[in-house]
Amino acid sequence: xxxxxxxxxxxxxxxxxxxxxxxxxxxxxxxxxxxxxxxxxxxxxxxxxxxxxxxxxxxxxxxxxxxxxxxxxxxxxxxxxxxxxxxxxxxxxxxxxxxxxxxxxxxxxxxxxxxxxxxxxxxxxxxxxxxxxxxxxxxxxxxxxxxxxxxxxxxxxxxxxxxxxxxxxxxxxxxxxxxxxxxxxxxxxxxxxxxxxxxxxxxxxxxxxxxxxxxxxxxxxxxxxxxxxxxxxxxxxxxxxxxxxxxxxxxxxxxxxxx
Amino acid sequence: xxxxxxxxxxxxxxxxxxxxxxxxxxxxxxxxxxxxxxxxxxxxxxxxxxxxxxxxxxxxxxxxxxxxxxxxxxxxxxxxxxxxxxxxxxxxxxxxxxxxxxxxxxxxxxxxxxxxxxxxxxxxxxxxxxxxxxxxxxxxxxxxxxxxxxxxxxxxxxxxxxxxxxxxxxxxxxxxxxxxxxxxxxxxxxxxxxxxxxxxxxxxxxxxxxxxxxxxxxxxxxxxxxxxxxxxxxxxxxxxxxxxxxxxxxxxxxxxxxxxxxxxxxxxxxxxxxxxxxxxxxxxxxxxxxxxxxxxxxxx
Ligand SMILES: Nc1ncnc2c1ncn2[C@@H]1O[C@H](COP(=O)(O)OP(=O)(O)O)[C@@H](O)[C@H]1O
Ligand SMILES: [Mg+2]
Numbered sequence: 069x070x071x072x073x074x075x076x077x078x079x080x081x082x083x084x085x086x087x088x089x090x091x092x093x094x095x096x097x098x099x100x101x102x103x104x105x106x107x108x109x110x111x112x113x114x115x116x117x118x119x120x121x122x123x124x125x126x127x128x129x130x131x132x133x134x135x136x137x138x139x140x141x142x143x144x145x146x147x148x149x150x151x152x153x154x155x156x157x158x159x160x161x162x163x164x165x166x167x168x169x170x171x172x173x174x175x176x177x178x179x180x181x182x183x184x185x186x187x188x189x190x191x192x193x194x195x196x197x198x199x200x201x202x203x204x205x206x207x208x209x210x211x212x213x214x215x216x217x218x219x220x221x222x223x224x225x226x227x228x229x230x231x232x233x234x235x236x237x238x239x240x241x242x243x244x245x246x247x248x249x250x251x252x253x254x255x256x257x258x259x260x261x262x263x264x265x266x267x268x269x270x271x272x273x274x275x276x277x278x279x280x281x282x283x284x285x286x287x288x289x290x291x292x293x294x295x296x297x298x299x300x301x302x303x304x305x306x307x308x309x310x311x312x313x314x315x316x317x318x319x320x321x322x323x324x325x326x327x
Numbered sequence: 328x329x330x331x332x333x334x335x336x337x338x339x340x341x342x343x344x345x346x347x348x349x350x351x352x353x354x355x356x357x358x359x360x361x362x363x364x365x366x367x368x369x370x371x372x373x374x375x376x377x378x379x380x381x382x383x384x385x386x387x388x389x390x391x392x393x394x395x396x397x398x399x400x401x402x403x404x405x406x407x408x409x410x411x412x413x414x415x416x417x418x419x420x421x422x423x424x425x426x427x428x429x430x431x432x433x434x435x436x437x438x439x440x441x442x443x444x445x446x447x448x449x450x451x452x453x454x455x456x457x458x459x460x461x462x463x464x465x466x467x468x469x470x471x472x473x474x475x476x477x478x479x480x481x482x483x484x485x486x487x488x489x490x491x492x493x494x495x496x497x498x499x500x501x502x503x504x505x506x507x508x509x510x511x512x513x514x515x516x517x518x519x520x521x522x523x524x525x526x527x528x529x530x531x532x533x534x535x536x537x538x539x540x541x542x543x544x545x546x547x548x549x550x551x552x553x554x555x556x557x558x559x560x561x562x563x564x565x566x567x568x569x570x571x572x573x574x575x576x577x578x579x580x581x582x583x584x585x586x587x588x589x590x591x592x593x594x595x596x597x598x599x600x601x602x603x604x605x606x607x608x609x610x611x612x613x614x615x616x617x618x619x620x621x622x623x624x625x626x627x
Binding site for chain 2: 119121124126149150152153154156157159161163164165166167168176177180181227230231234
């Protein structure tokens with residue numbers, strides 16, 4: 069079940085350093101939202117604040133509100149572990165668990181939930197997740213081989229399969245194609261198109277064509293100056309962002325004048 | 328310039344390696360040559376035992392028992408402590424805890440011996456009395472309990488404390504080298520910290536943990552002074568851990584027997600030293616084998 073996300077006036081700190089300032093936006097359910105902007109402007113930081121992954125880093129904290137379908141993500145009673153079960157994440161570099169087979173990688177998340185599942189049920193789950201990640205045909209004959217034995221693009225799709233096997237409501241992706249070749253990239257872009265019928269997808273990308281190809285809405289982040297916190301410059305439908313953005317900085321960035 | 332540096336370094340490294348092998352071979356040859364006469368030793372220098380094998384066997388048993396007990400206690404504790412330092416304690420606390428544990432490694436074994444006799448023994452003596460009374464039906468705690476507490480169990484506890492800093496230091500290092508990439512993968516799936524550790528830190532550190540435990544075991548097998556001081560040994564073979572009748576260990580037996588030994592008695596002690604040498608060799612070899620098997624399985 070896909071969910072929408074409301075962010076209001078979010079500040080994110082690493083210790084005393086303010087990395088992101090004053091971000092407000094609404095991320096629609098069952099759509100693809102892309103974040104673009106020069107590196108260091110806080111895209112990853114902001115993305116990680118959407119499933120509380122930043123809390124892994126000592127001293128990282130947020131101020132402001134993130135509300136997922138009516139529920140405050142940072143409420144007192146909310147367990148970050150529970151949040152991450154609902155909001156999955158795919159990282160820049162493919163990171164299948166090195167000691168596990170393809171099969172074990174896909175069901176790793178379900179093993180955590182400690183539900184006892186029958187072999188036939190896990191078999192089905194592995195198949196549907198791998199199919200969902202467009203990887204089934206390539207690996208169905210070698211499910212017991214190490215996940216690390218796959219190519220980079222296959223590993224990344226394995227990570228997507230692993231993320232969707234726990235049926236998250238939102239899928240966050242941080243430059244999921246930046247370590248991949250063009251063919252693997254295009255496979256993942258196709259996959260994102262299919263996934264948005266079921267999931268809310270938020271993707272960070274440094275590749276503007278990619279943002280234009282896959283996303284429905286785009287947010288442009290920028291720094292006022294080095295050392296200043298990053299902020300959201302413009303958030304609009306992707307069509308509008310790339311045709312006639314409201315902000316001249318956005319236009320400058322998209323037309324390649326800087327960044 | 329670089330090429331000359333390479334040559335110099337290469338010959339240095341090679342000669343160091345050769346030197347180590349020569350030293351090792353020298354020790355092995357010495358122990359074998361000097362130990363052989365013990366095969367013909369008479370019962371009067373063997374503490375009444377019929378032949379050298381009957382003499383050495385209880386010592387081997389005591390050595391292995393003490394070391395095994397020590398590792399059973401030290402390994403889980405060390406791994407837990409290493410995890411606290413690498414993954415649980417806030418950074419401000421982790422550093423001092425780490426230093427403190429490292430400090431334990433710097434304490435001389437005589438001091439551990441004194442601590443074992445004067446502090447630990449008497450206190451454990453009371454605990455042993457309780458164990459004998461309430462759990463006496465278990466063969467380990469059959470009693471009669473030693474009042475001074477100078478038992479094989481006390482010696483093992485001292486050994487455990489001595490092995491702890493070694494195992495902890497190595498485990499801490501490898502735990503903290505687990506790639507962030509994989510730890511984040513686990514956390515992003517909704518793993519708790521402990522689940523993340525089971526999913527990524529332990530598999531990643533498996534062979535390192537085994538090596539660490541083997542090093543700790545090596546220390547426990549070879550430790551001499553502390554055991555010689557703490558253990559009140561009579562050279563029996565028993566699994567009763569709390570009585571005043573205890574098996575001795577090879578190292579402690581050599582240390583205690585050598586000052587008064589002469590003639591063939593010296594050869595007898597050297598022979599037992601050879602046995603200890605072989606045991607440590609086998610333990611290390613097995614450790615490497617297990618660690619290597621882990622690596623193959625992980626496909627690295
Ligand atoms: N773990 C961290 N600790 C401290 N500062 C960080 C950390 N991660 C990122 N930052 C800082 O936060 C800012 C935003 O970084 P990031 O979110 O990675 O940017 P982007 O993903 O847009 O390239 C940068 O100035 C970066 O140096
Ligand atoms: Mg980034």
